Amino acid sequence: MVRLQRMYWMCGDKKMKKIYLDNAATTQVDKRVVKTMVPYFTEKYGNASSQHLIGQEAKRAMEEARSIIARSINASYDEIFFTSGGTEANNFVLKGLFFENKKTDKNHIITTKIEHDCVLNSCKWLETQGVRVTYLDVDEKGFVDPNEVKKAITPKTFVVSIIHGNNEIGTIQDIEAIGKICKEKNVYFHTDACQSFTKTKLNVKKQNLDFVTLNAHKIHGPKGVGALYIKKNTKITPLLHGGGHEKNLRSGTENIPGIIGFAKSVKIASMFDVMRMNKLRDKLIIGILRIPGTKLNGATGNQRLCNNINICFGNIEGEAIGGYLDTYGISSSTGSACSSNTLEISHVLKAIKCTDLEANTSIRLSISKFTTEKEINYTLAVMAKVVEKLRKISPIKI
Amino acid sequence: MIEGYGNLVIEHFKNPKNMGEIKNPDAVGELGNPTCGDIMKVFLKVEKNKLGEDIIKDIKFQTMGCVAAIATSSMTTELVKGKTLKEAKKITNMDVARSLGKLPPIKMHCSNMAADALHQAIDNYEAKNK
Numbered sequence: 001m002v003r004l005q006r007m008y009w010m011c012g013d014k015k016m017k018k019i020y021l022d023n024a025a026t027t028q029v030d031k032r033v034v035k036t037m038v039p040y041f042t043e044k045y046g047n048a049s050s051q052h053l054i055g056q057e058a059k060r061a062m063e064e065a066r067s068i069i070a071r072s073i074n075a076s077y078d079e080i081f082f083t084s085g086g087t088e089a090n091n092f093v094l095k096g097l098f099f100e101n102k103k104t105d106k107n108h109i110i111t112t113k114i115e116h117d118c119v120l121n122s123c124k125w126l127e128t129q130g131v132r133v134t135y136l137d138v139d140e141k142g143f144v145d146p147n148e149v150k151k152a153i154t155p156k157t158f159v160v161s162i163i164h165g166n167n168e169i170g171t172i173q174d175i176e177a178i179g180k181i182c183k184e185k186n187v188y189f190h191t192d193a194c195q196s197f198t199k200t201k202l203n204v205k206k207q208n209l210d211f212v213t214l215n216a217h218k219i220h221g222p223k224g225v226g227a228l229y230i231k232k233n234t235k236i237t238p239l240l241h242g243g244g245h246e247k248n249l250r251s252g253t254e255n256i257p258g259i260i261g262f263a264k265s266v267k268i269a270s271m272f273d274v275m276r277m278n279k280l281r282d283k284l285i286i287g288i289l290r291i292p293g294t295k296l297n298g299a300t301g302n303q304r305l306c307n308n309i310n311i312c313f314g315n316i317e318g319e320a321i322g323g324y325l326d327t328y329g330i331s332s333s334t335g336s337a338c339s340s341n342t343l344e345i346s347h348v349l350k351a352i353k354c355t356d357l358e359a360n361t362s363i364r365l366s367i368s369k370f371t372t373e374k375e376i377n378y379t380l381a382v383m384a385k386v387v388e389k390l391r392k393i394s395p396i397k398i
Numbered sequence: 399m400i401e402g403y404g405n406l407v408i409e410h411f412k413n414p415k416n417m418g419e420i421k422n423p424d425a426v427g428e429l430g431n432p433t434c435g436d437i438m439k440v441f442l443k444v445e446k447n448k449l450g451e452d453i454i455k456d457i458k459f460q461t462m463g464c465v466a467a468i469a470t471s472s473m474t475t476e477l478v479k480g481k482t483l484k485e486a487k488k489i490t491n492m493d494v495a496r497s498l499g500k501l502p503p504i505k506m507h508c509s510n511m512a513a514d515a516l517h518q519a520i521d522n523y524e525a526k527n528k
């Protein structure tokens with residue numbers, strides 16, 4: 001306790017140590033990534049479409065980056081299309097396939113209730129354009145039942161889009177089983193792998209994927225760059241028309257420094273980091289669950305992202321917990337209505353059948369390869385104090 | 399997480415005043431926030447002053463709510479402790495919000511709870527002691 005108090009004192013200090021546990025929102029860019037990017041701003045700044053030396057130098061680097069990313073998911077380099085991030089890639093696949101199918105009678109999308117907003121809101125917009133969307137339920141741990149996918153597919157379905165690792169509760173879907181069904185039924189299968197990329201196995205051939213969304217800023221790369229894997233010989237209509245970049249599918253001068261940084265972040269990602277994160281994650285989860293009346297949201301073990309912790313405290317508001325953690329230098333995030341701009345509780349927590357109270361009393365902590373055991377110990381000590389303080393003033397007793 | 403709140407809000411949130419429960423209270427008010435589902439409970443101890451008026455001798459809050467809700471509960475107790483019931487009844491949501499300073503617009507509904515819960519406690523007291 002004395003140690004904790006001393007740390008609390010330090011919090012008033014401007015030099016207070018910051019413990020960043022919001023890595024599901026975004027990550028610190030790895031210094032090695034920054035270092036590989038810099039020359040592409042200052043020396044090798046060419047436009048990859050230019051025929052001169054400096055342009056071709058940039059192009060070569062970009063194609064090398066494309067190969068690195070392709071290899072990491074067992075794709076070939078000409079199946080990777082760079083975008084401005086996960087949001088664009090998700091919009092591209094859903095809307096691009098919609099436009100592509102406009103002249104056919106296919107007008108049905110299957111997705112889930114736990115997608116990222118960029119998928120859900122794209123689907124909502126597509127509904128205004130006459131598309132029928134099935135939003136599949138998930139179970140209490142956040143899993144989609146592959147059989148439900150099978151049952152939902154109709155002759156009019158043009159894509160099944162299912163998030164791989166969930167950004168809020170960390171549940172990892174069995175995309176291999178779902179991919180198999182989509183292949184049998186001859187329907188395109190897309191997965192949003194922004195959260196799971198480099199953290200769990202992603203293999204487009206084995207998992208029968210036609211489209212995969214990736215981005216860089218969740219894996220210690222730069223913001224504003226991502227990619228869509230598009231299986232060879234798949235037809236999709238571009239959303240951005242212009243100079244014909246990315247084989248006419250995504251016009252716009254390529255973000256070369258971003259792409260170089262993206263590839264570097266993929267290259268340095270390691271399974272050892274994942275194993276270490278798994279251990280720290282479980283230490284944090286087990287430690288917090290020792291506090292009475294707490295409960296884990298989402299799945300466990302290998303079916304959970306190695307960096308995600310989401311805990312329900314039952315009788316104290318998530319935003320208040322986060323507020324106190326903030327005063328101790330710990331950044332967290334909540335699925336609570338009280339901290340959102342819409343006053344709506346998280347659609348993901350709702351989908352796993354959390355009550356409003358449970359959702360409002362939940363917080364998410366997400367670690368990274370830079371998180372240390374010392375930080376986890378400190379967080380656990382602070383958490384116990386914060387919960388005790390807030391529970392003392394809560395009218396709901398546990 | 400606490401960005402967007404004024405300093406006074408954060409001060410009251412970090413060190414809330416008069417939080418907890420009063421044993422054998424003279425009145426209790428309880429309120430749920432319809433917007434977000436959060437809950438507040440207020441306890442009063444009432445005494446007569448020399449003029450024979452009812453005054454709030456002690457007040458305590460229990461709050462299951464966000465940063466703003468905790469800060470407004472705390473501020474409300476500071477505003478009415480020692481005041482007569484008549485004065486306390488005049489305290490409005492706006493008074494509480496104003497004395498706290500900067501609250502994000504979306505958080506205004508939180509600051510409404512504390513004064514409403516207080517008025518409810520006073521109503522309960524008056525109904526009991528008619």
Ligand SMILES: Cc1ncc(COP(=O)(O)O)c(C=O)c1O
Pocket residue numbers: 024025084085086087088090116118163165166167192193194195215216217224225226
């Ligand atoms: C699952 C998921 N999909 C998509 C996105 C959006 O990606 P971006 O921020 O690169 O647009 C995010 C992150 O914000 C995410 O977590």
Ligand code: FES
Pocket residue numbers: 337338339431434435436463464465466467505507508
């Ligand atoms: S009291 Fe619920 S959001 Fe503030």
